[in-house]
Amino acid sequence: xxxxxxxxxxxxxxxxxxxxxxxxxxxxxxxxxxxxxxxxxxxxxxxxxxxxxxxxxxxxxxxxxxxxxxxxxxxxxxxxxxxxxxxxxxxxxxxxxxxxxxxxxxxxxxxxxxxxxxxxxxxxxxxxxxxxxxxxxxxxxxxxxxxxxxxxxxxxxxxxxxxxxxxxxxxxxxxxxxxxxxxxxxxxxxxxxxxxxxxxxxxxxxxxxxxxxxxxxxxxxxxxxxxxxxxx
Numbered sequence: 001x002x003x004x005x006x007x008x009x010x011x012x013x014x015x016x017x018x019x020x021x022x023x024x025x026x027x028x029x030x031x032x033x034x035x036x037x038x039x040x041x042x043x044x045x046x047x048x049x050x051x052x053x054x055x056x057x058x059x060x061x062x063x064x065x066x067x068x069x070x071x072x073x074x075x076x077x078x079x080x081x082x083x084x085x086x087x088x089x090x091x092x093x094x095x096x097x098x099x100x101x102x103x104x105x106x107x108x109x110x111x112x113x114x115x116x117x118x119x120x121x122x123x124x125x126x127x128x129x130x131x132x133x134x135x136x137x138x139x140x141x142x143x144x145x146x147x148x149x150x151x152x153x154x155x156x157x158x159x160x161x162x163x164x165x166x167x168x169x170x171x172x173x174x175x176x177x178x179x180x181x182x183x184x185x186x187x188x189x190x191x192x193x194x195x196x197x198x199x200x201x202x203x204x205x206x207x208x209x210x211x212x213x214x215x216x217x218x219x220x221x222x223x224x225x226x227x228x229x230x231x232x
Contacts, residue, residue, distance in 0.1 A: 003225070003228060006228060007222045007225070007228075010219060010220060010222070011220055011221065011222065013035060014216070014219070014220035015220070016028065016031050016032065016035065017032055017035065018220075020032035051079075054075070054079070055076065055079070057072075058072035058073075058075050058076050059072075059076065062076065078120075081116070082113060082116055082117075085111075085112040085113045085116060086113040088101070088112075089101035089104065089105075089111050089112055089113065090111065090113070091111060091113040091114055091117075092111070092114060140158075144158060157192060157196075160185060160188050160189060160192065161189050161192055161193065163185050163189075164185040164186045164187075164188060164189025164190075165189060169185040169186060169189070170184065170185060170186055172185060173185050
């Protein structure tokens, strides 16, 4: 019974949401709006649940002195500090429990929460994405190794696009006459990005959409039950 009821609720809600897309009238539109509000409320509780899980997992690592427990301690301290600053003095135009913290804002130039966000979280995020650039470069190098006709075509296309987006690219083909202007690297780059690249992106989006539809139908009719804690 405890599996049948969630499956039945999922089936009914899924049918209502699908029907509201094709029949945007009462009562479907009203029920769909109510379900969306419920979803937002549940999402708020999910954020709280994720926060509690974060605290529990990192506290356990710190307590048991697990490997790299220092990073867990830094995460917990950062979480507590930024939450306290946000609750006490607020963020941006929002007031906190103790007001806007005019004295502190005058000393450091902005609210404590905003100061930590701009000078702590933002630089750390930039560092993380900068490190990802090296992994992207490594993956690109492996993808551009010429092993077949497809990889050869990918390599040539990538070189054209890269050169066409630099100031050096136009210089390489500037000697071509106007009658062959379509062979200029900037024009070739625009053509590749406008037609072949856009077509491939649309195909990927269409495939992803079909995958989402298939997964949604499996959940609605009860074939996919992993959200219940088991695939059975």
